[in-house]
Amino acid sequence: MNSQWETVIGLEIHAQLATQSKIFSGASTAYGAEPNTQACAVDLGFPGVLPVLNEEAVRMAVVFGMAIEAHIAPYSVFARKNYFYPDLPKGYQISQMDLPIVGNGHLDIDVDGVTKRIGVTRAHLEEDAGKSLHANFHGLTGIDLNRAGTPLLEIVSEPEMSSAKEAVAYMRKMHELVRYLGICDGNMQEGSFRCDANVSVRPKGQQEFGTRTELKNINSFKFVEKAINHEVERQIELIESGGVVVQETRLYDSDKDETRSMRSKEEANDYRYFPDPDLLPVLIDEDFKAQIKAQLPELPQAKKQRFKADYSLDEESATILTSSRQLADYFEAVVKESGCEARICANWVTGDLLAALNKAGLEITDSPVSHERLAGLLKRISDDTISGKIGKQVFEELWQGTATADEIIEAKGLKQITDTGAIEAIIDKIIADNQDQVEQYRSGKDKVFGFFVGQVMKEMQGKANPGEVNKMLKAKLQ
Amino acid sequence: MSLTADDVKKIAHLARLGIEEQDVASYAKDLSGMLDLMTRMSDLDTDGVEPMAHPMDQAQRLRADRVTEQDNREKFQAIAPQVEAGLYLVPKVIE
Numbered sequence A: 001m002n003s004q005w006e007t008v009i010g011l012e013i014h015a016q017l018a019t020q021s022k023i024f025s026g027a028s029t030a031y032g033a034e035p036n037t038q039a040c041a042v043d044l045g046f047p048g049v050l051p052v053l054n055e056e057a058v059r060m061a062v063v064f065g066m067a068i069e070a071h072i073a074p075y076s077v078f079a080r081k082n083y084f085y086p087d088l089p090k091g092y093q094i095s096q097m098d099l100p101i102v103g104n105g106h107l108d109i110d111v112d113g114v115t116k117r118i119g120v121t122r123a124h125l126e127e128d129a130g131k132s133l134h135a136n137f138h139g140l141t142g143i144d145l146n147r148a149g150t151p152l153l154e155i156v157s158e159p160e161m162s163s164a165k166e167a168v169a170y171m172r173k174m175h176e177l178v179r180y181l182g183i184c185d186g187n188m189q190e191g192s193f194r195c196d197a198n199v200s201v202r203p204k205g206q207q208e209f210g211t212r213t214e215l216k217n218i219n220s221f222k223f224v225e226k227a228i229n230h231e232v233e234r235q236i237e238l239i240e241s242g243g244v245v246v247q248e249t250r251l252y253d254s255d256k257d258e259t260r261s262m263r264s265k266e267e268a269n270d271y272r273y274f275p276d277p278d279l280l281p282v283l284i285d286e287d288f289k290a291q292i293k294a295q296l297p298e299l300p301q302a303k304k305q306r307f308k309a310d311y312s313l314d315e316e317s318a319t320i321l322t323s324s325r326q327l328a329d330y331f332e333a334v335v336k337e338s339g340c341e342a343r344i345c346a347n348w349v350t351g352d353l354l355a356a357l358n359k360a361g362l363e364i365t366d367s368p369v370s371h372e373r374l375a376g377l378l379k380r381i382s383d384d385t386i387s388g389k390i391g392k393q394v395f396e397e398l399w400q401g402t403a404t405a406d407e408i409i410e411a412k413g414l415k416q417i418t419d420t421g422a423i424e425a426i427i428d429k430i431i432a433d434n435q436d437q438v439e440q441y442r443s444g445k446d447k448v449f450g451f452f453v454g455q456v457m458k459e460m461q462g463k464a465n466p467g468e469v470n471k472m473l474k475a476k477l478q
Numbered sequence B: 001m002s003l004t005a006d007d008v009k010k011i012a013h014l015a016r017l018g019i020e021e022q023d024v025a026s027y028a029k030d031l032s033g034m035l036d037l038m039t040r041m042s043d044l045d046t047d048g049v050e051p052m053a054h055p056m057d058q059a060q061r062l063r064a065d066r067v068t069e070q071d072n073r074e075k076f077q078a079i080a081p082q083v084e085a086g087l088y089l090v091p092k093v094i095e
Helices: A055-067 A164-180 A221-240 A286-295 A300-311 A315-321 A325-338 A342-360 A371-382 A388-400 A405-412 A420-433 A435-442 A448-459 A466-477 B005-014 B021-042 B073-078
Strands: A005-016 A079-082 A092-095 A105-111 A114-127 A131-133 A140-144 A151-157 A193-203 A213-218 A248-253 A258-264 B087-091
Touching (some): A055 A164, A151 A164, A193 A221, A300 A342, A342 A388, A420 A448, A435 A466, B005 B021
Parallel strands (some): A213 A248
Antiparallel strands (some): A005 A151, A131 A140
């Protein structure tokens, strides 16, 4: 990237709140229903209907506010954002303008080992719009209003990110946080978590911001990075060739990897916000806040620090294990159940288990290997009943079936041979059969040692304790 | 404050109101009168007066998060101008 230019990025994240019913009506928010079967008179904007605010949506917004150490507004107000589009038949979206429920907060991101604090300007409650479908309706547009009225938390950052990489880190961190808090399922394919990016460039050192464009339609981490990088390049090229950046909304087209103009935002103030007379101000008292605070789960950052301190995990393992609350819980359950060293548990969870889950496209909550069954395996490794290598074989069986580790070890005769006499006999045989290698080893070729270990393990079908084999081999080869 | 005919037309467009050309002048006069009243109110000393978001001095009641609505698509769509495959059909909107 051209080093004379500096990039300024702010993100607006829309997180659908994981409520059962809509923000202002009792219609279901479940994803994937038949079109318009979850759109009631309130969602359809029928005359005479009134919105009634969902308590859970308010609670979730407050939970979020507390997690980013933000100001929780004791008094917040809903406003009408006027626009005419068939995806919201009322002719306006109920949102918040001057008095949002969540004020100034922050989120720390890590990029290339450096921690940067990104300000969160505000987060406000609003309703989602329906979906417009443009396929094959004889030149007409099809409207599905099932999504209309789904509660959204719009999280607005300060323009404090200076690269696409930082923007991605922020978006990921936010994604992790809302899932941790259990306020959003984070499903990006289904649109539960989406992002608009405000992007501008300015000459290095300049104080005032350049003209920004807003990138919409970003629903993956990969695209946010590509879309921003593309837009930054476009703006720089435009300015350097004597052009001017126009304030506008641009759509990112992931197929073509380009952004294109969507609509001019010059008339942005024509939304004509005003307080919604159908809704009274929302008052949040100290009692309500205290209740929520008491239920607040341990946050990712705190959990990561605790994992590092209490379980002596390295940064990488701790980061992976705390990337979701469910995974962290699973790991802690394995440690507790097995009584094994935490680092060994961490290796198995982040290694074999996650690899298998990724391969099968499963989440930890769907793991065929329960924490009890994995713990059962780790117990047998740590008490030397089986070697780590055999452990992998047992893990395969755990994954495929329903037997416990003990049952598998018993049925397959995988118990480690600790009878030193049996190991010794095999070592003696291998030394006798491979005199050439013995000579090489004794003449100083240490590498040959591995050959002997391999031979012994092969002969014993992996069931010998490797530590024991090493020790005995060394002694015999002296 | 005095609104022009163009202002009135713009406001009507923003609110998607169809107004007759012959009524524009009287709307301009009435709306200007309302704005003048606002201006006069702005002259009042409101220091120390809390801004009001709603004429009723009450807090919003909250609803428990429960699904209480049934599927009434058939009834709603019976009165819609055009439907297909469960969707409401509207004139083409292109972004």
